[in-house]
Amino acid sequence: MKIQRPANLGLILLAFIAFVALGLPDGLLGVGWPSIRASFAQPLDAIGLFLTASVVGYMGSTFLSGMLLARLGVGRMLAISCLLTGVALIGYTLVPAWWMMAALGTLAGMGAGAIDAGLNTYVAAHFSEGLMQWLHASWGVGVTLGPIIMTLGLSNLNTWRFGYLVVGCFQIGLALCFALTRHMWSRHTAAASAEPEIRLTDYKTPMSTTLSQPRVWLSITLFFLYVGGEASLGTWTYSLLTESRGVEPTLAGFFAGSYWFSFTIGRIVAGLIATRLGVHRLVLGGLTGAFLGAALLLWNPSPLANVVAVAIIGLAIAPIFPALMSGTKTRVGDHHAANTIGMQMTATGFGIAVIPSLLGVFARRMSLEIIPICLLVVYAVMIGVYIVAVRVQKPISIASNVEAEHS
Numbered sequence: 001m002k003i004q005r006p007a008n009l010g011l012i013l014l015a016f017i018a019f020v021a022l023g024l025p026d027g028l029l030g031v032g033w034p035s036i037r038a039s040f041a042q043p044l045d046a047i048g049l050f051l052t053a054s055v056v057g058y059m060g061s062t063f064l065s066g067m068l069l070a071r072l073g074v075g076r077m078l079a080i081s082c083l084l085t086g087v088a089l090i091g092y093t094l095v096p097a098w099w100m101m102a103a104l105g106t107l108a109g110m111g112a113g114a115i116d117a118g119l120n121t122y123v124a125a126h127f128s129e130g131l132m133q134w135l136h137a138s139w140g141v142g143v144t145l146g147p148i149i150m151t152l153g154l155s156n157l158n159t160w161r162f163g164y165l166v167v168g169c170f171q172i173g174l175a176l177c178f179a180l181t182r183h184m185w186s187r188h189t190a191a192a193s194a195e196p197e198i199r200l201t202d203y204k205t206p207m208s209t210t211l212s213q214p215r216v217w218l219s220i221t222l223f224f225l226y227v228g229g230e231a232s233l234g235t236w237t238y239s240l241l242t243e244s245r246g247v248e249p250t251l252a253g254f255f256a257g258s259y260w261f262s263f264t265i266g267r268i269v270a271g272l273i274a275t276r277l278g279v280h281r282l283v284l285g286g287l288t289g290a291f292l293g294a295a296l297l298l299w300n301p302s303p304l305a306n307v308v309a310v311a312i313i314g315l316a317i318a319p320i321f322p323a324l325m326s327g328t329k330t331r332v333g334d335h336h337a338a339n340t341i342g343m344q345m346t347a348t349g350f351g352i353a354v355i356p357s358l359l360g361v362f363a364r365r366m367s368l369e370i371i372p373i374c375l376l377v378v379y380a381v382m383i384g385v386y387i388v389a390v391r392v393q394k395p396i397s398i399a400s401n402v403e404a405e406h407s
Helices: 006-039 044-063 065-072 074-092 098-126 129-157 161-180 182-193 207-211 214-244 249-277 279-299 303-317 320-326 328-332 334-365 370-391 393-406
Strands: none
Touching: 006 044, 006 074, 006 098, 006 129, 006 161, 006 182, 006 214, 006 249, 044 098, 044 214, 044 334, 065 074, 065 098, 074 098, 074 161, 074 182, 129 161, 129 249, 161 182, 207 334, 214 249, 214 303, 214 320, 214 328, 214 334, 214 370, 249 279, 249 303, 249 320, 279 303, 279 320, 279 370, 303 320, 320 328, 328 334, 334 370
């Protein structure tokens, strides 16, 4: 395990601030969407184009992140990525046509993907696992603040552009910080590379072999459904409350913020109790809580029940992603873990693009009230898929041992 040095405190703080900034735009869209689509005269499901464009940019930059890190270095790549994101976000407030905003979404996705991959790679290489958990919790801080910033802009200035302008300027300021500290990142990387490291076993399993394993597809499906459900509630809560349930916009904005707030709290708490409870209990408990929260949101016995339901879901799902990631080797076996992890990350991109967009199509053709029904289905299916994946763990372990003995 790597030891964090006081000399690196500035870099650690900058990494945390960067992940807060990474979460801010994700929190803006859900609250801002009704006003955004009204200003561009777009239908409810037009958000699908925007999400798809953003995910294409995100997946492209994460795929190329290794090459970019090698050529540019960590500090320079983070500076360019933040600048790219900031320019795109400010561009949202200036463009006159919807297709232009969608095109800028690709640019913003590219910047966000490079920041995400660059920081994750750097922290994983040079700091402890505990710091990685807190880093992802700081993303929750950003995505919690996003709805609040957007709500303030809508309620006080009657414009969604305020939120993107504030966050865009913040990103450009962060780009300047990364540019000024780029040599510090390089020096720390060089010093760390001179130290002995414990390396994970590297299995050179052909991708075709991994793709032939049903258990691998179960694992990929879990990530596709999880991230799709997480993004769907964050995207559609505000629209559901304001356009279907008559909740006052300012109050609905804080309701939407409660989702990400409870998500952040849940991830912090999970980091403290994960070792004691274990991966299986965290995942199954989280999915059960999310299912019950979705059921309460569907039932809707009172306005207060909305915020309680949203908060329950946020709290429940918080530990699921890192727990599923930690349990990958157990589900699919040592020899397929590396390939599967890469495909799981790809599945998250598809989940973000497909499931919220599909919910938008359903909401436009039927009603926004279809959203809690779809969420209920997503979490029910996840519970079923996860139980199947857990039940095949023993055969997987045996098969892995046999493969190891014959290799």
